[in-house]
Amino acid sequence: MAQYLMSVLDETAGSATAAEMAAIDVFNEQLRAEGHWVFAGGLGSPSTATVVDGRDGEPVFTDGPYLESKEYLAGFWIIEAPHLDVALRLAALGSKHCNRRVELRPFLGE
Numbered sequence: 750m751a752q753y754l755m756s757v758l759d760e761t762a763g764s765a766t767a768a769e770m771a772a773i774d775v776f777n778e779q780l781r782a783e784g785h786w787v788f789a790g791g792l793g794s795p796s797t798a799t800v801v802d803g804r805d806g807e808p809v810f811t812d813g814p815y816l817e818s819k820e821y822l823a824g825f826w827i828i829e830a831p832h833l834d835v836a837l838r839l840a841a842l843g844s845k846h847c848n849r850r851v852e853l854r855p856f857l858g859e
Contacts, residue, residue: 750829751803752787752834755843755850759823762794769848780828785839823849851859 765773780786797812802809814821826843830836833855840853 750831751833751836753828753830753840754852754854754856755826755828755840756796756822756854757826757843757848758820758825760820762765762821762823765823765847768794769846772846772848776843779842780826780839785828785830785835787827787829789824789826791820807847820850830854 761837777789780789787811795818798811798812798814800811802811802813824847828836828839830839836855840851844851
């Protein structure tokens with residue numbers, strides 16, 4: 750089965766309601782029960798990010814997000830699906846359950 754990254758896009762940090770979090774828990778259990786679950790997690794706000802550049806000599810650490818953007822990556826799922834149609838269906842369900850837009854991308858080599 751191929752693996753896919755489903756990225757949750759949001760405009761406001763910590764904006765998920767209790768009902769949305771409960772719906773996400775239900776979706777996570779569905780993914781586990783159907784054998785699609787690999788890993789998932791929520792992310793801190795962009796203000797908690799540190800950009801690390803270790804390409805030339807001593808690493809440089811910069812506070813804040815790499816990009817200034819209206820939207821940011823709020824969380825993600827890594828799923829397994831036998832083909833793209835199943836992954837798209839799961840991304841649509843994930844979007845519905847978390848009440849956010851979701852970007853679906855396959856991992857390279859899959």
